[in-house]
Amino acid sequence: MNAAWLILGNQLFPEHLQKKTAPEKVFMAEDHELCTHFKYHKHKIILFLTAMRRYARELKDLGSDVHYVELNAKNANKSYEEKLKDFVKKEKINQLICFEIEDKFMESRIVDFCRVGKIRLEVKQSPMFLTSRHHFQNYLKTTKKPFMKTFYESQRKRLGILTDAKGKPLGGKWSFDTENRKPLKDTKAIPQVYKPKPSTELRSVQTLTDFLFEDHPGDSQLFWLPTSRKEALDWLEVFIEERLSFFGDYEDAMTTESDFVYHSVLTPVLNLGLITPEEIIQKVTTPKVLKKVPLNSLEGFVRQIIGWREFIRGIYQNYSEQEDVQNFWNHQRKLSPAWYSGETGLPPLDAAIKKSVRLGYAHHIERLMVLGNFMLLCEVEPREAHRWFMEMFVDSSDWVMGPNVYGMALFSDGGIFSTKPYFCGSNYLLKMSDFKKGPWCDIADGLFWGFIKKHEAFFLKNPRLSMMARSLKKMDPKRLKTILTAAEEFKNKVCPLG
The missing domain is CATH 1.10.579.10 (DNA Cyclobutane Dipyrimidine Photolyase, subunit A, domain 3)
Known part of the structure; x- marks a missing residue:
């Protein structure tokens, strides 16, 4: 089989950035249609395209043969499938390998492409989650209705996170949510979230975004997010060091004095694959962190990663067709400018x-x-x-x-x-x-x-x-x-x- 890895913009996983497992041949493509699937915020487009370009460069440095299609004004009308077809034809590819594609519309497009082109598609379990699709389906069979509480407790037991030798929760209870609802008293003590230095790729993507997506929300020059794995890991370390200890107490607090309060702001890089939930959990459950960080903060953060995020993905995979069409209250109003x-x-x-x-x-x-x-x-x-x-x-x-x-x-x-x-x-x-x-x-x-x-x-x-x-x-x-x-x-x- 002449195989190639298909890597989407939200699959920038560390698995590929290890020399022993770096894929030999890779296809990656920026796509105007995907950037306009909704009128996405400019920062989202910049985050995706910059992170993709930097990731592709890292793969090339590891020796991978990366076929990367950059978006420009000339190819903006060319579909993702057309770009992929050109690559498959040129390289005589008869097998594509990818991780699970989370958004169903894109998953069906890739499946259809391979079916029509008679290309074998091998799909591997995604490192973006700790819970397999099959495991969540089995969980649903054990309950009349999906409940975050029961799912989260089962996750803690299954993964052995924040439990003692007998499998009981540290601190005597599974959730400290009732302790995590304090309003802020002193906003001056809140640390600032650092802004990574702009990369070469970032500046060119900002220019491209302003040209092709001028009417999208946001100001490209105010971009503030990590766009590489190293920056994402640094982002995580700073959160653990400076904000995690107070995350629990103030996770529900709001203030006009701080944009981020004590939140991790990890979902942008986590949902791209620049870091994985497994890595995050490993970092926040070291003996040093367990000793330093109050349990209500640690448990509250862990609940978001292994509980809520995994639960929501499972709900989407199993109930999105229902949720997409239901209107329980029969609400019909529109949003004004x-x-x-x-x-x-x-x-x-x-x-x-x-x-x-x-x-x-x-x-x-x-x-x-x-x-x-x-x-x-x-x-x-x-x-x-x-x-x-x-x-x-x-x-x-x-x-x-x-x-x-x-x-x-x-x-x-x-x-x-x-x-x-x-x-x-x-x-x-x-x-x-x-x-x-x-x-x-x-x-x-x-x-x-x-x-x-x-x-x-x-x-x-x-x-x-x-x-x-x-x-x-x-x-x-x-x-x-x-x-x-x-x-x-x-x-x-x-x-x-x-």
Whole structure:
């Protein structure tokens, strides 16, 4: 067989960067259609293309025969399959080898290409995850409904992470989540996230991005992310050294004084394959880290890596066809341009939007309890919301955004894995952030109570939520009318009916 490795832009795994396992022949290609699958943030495009070029250069230095197609104005209309076909024909390739392709649309394109071209396709398990697709399917057979809690506990036991000699959890419990909800007191102590030095590849990709993707969100000159394996590993080390100890206490905290607080900001490089979850877990569970870092911080971070991330991938692989079409609340509103300029008039929402435009990033509470929260309460159509999240974040992929948007932020799938919708009014935002009370609170509270009022029957029959519906009946009618009117005006302004 005349074989070649097919490496996609989110498969830049370290396995290939070891001399003994470096593949002999490799195909990699930049693609205009993939860069415009959604109107992706410029930083996402820059991250992908720069990381791909640097990775290809490293492979060449190891002796691999890398056939790399750079994107330019002349070949922008040429499809990925056409580029791959040219390579296969020229090199007389009859077998392609690749790691599992996570996003189903791309997976089906490669499978179809090989079927039509009568090329053997060998697919290997992806190092991007610690849990095989088969293992997650077996987990689903053991439960009536997928629950993050039970999955995460099974992961800890299976992988032997943060457990004692008897397999019991360190600290006596599996999760310290209830201890990880503190608001920030002192923002001056928060370390800065360092910005890697620009590479030669970065500068040329920034120029290309401004030329071919001028109307995409973001400013290319503000790019701030690691684009090589070494930079990604340095990024991880700095997080462990400077921020991990306080991650747990403040993982739900929001502030306008810090873009990243104590978060790791690892998902952009993790979702490209520049580092793997196995490496991360090894680094954060050394004796030195176990001694230095409080258990609530360590467990909270480990839960994100081996629990939530793996769980979400499993949900996507098994339920995406359902989630992609469901609209549990029958929401139909669209997003106005204010969702791209940060001019909705709601300070916490505008701050999160402007930060997303500037960085292509917001941490998980900003995504869930600000951006997703107001999309839910403003009755935004699920596909519209999903498109916005895909466009705005550098770590977006179908496999991760689908379940997070449909299942968590919007509950538009009706609860495939969530037990209740997550939403809030002004009280939570005031408690967990440094925003001050103001007229915006009436809008936020009106959206909150208006949503409960509209779906009162749903709330009354859910034991975890029925108290909200009963509280609604006790509210002062005049006050309720005032805030509901403010909320309705806001919805019509920033989320018009399509």
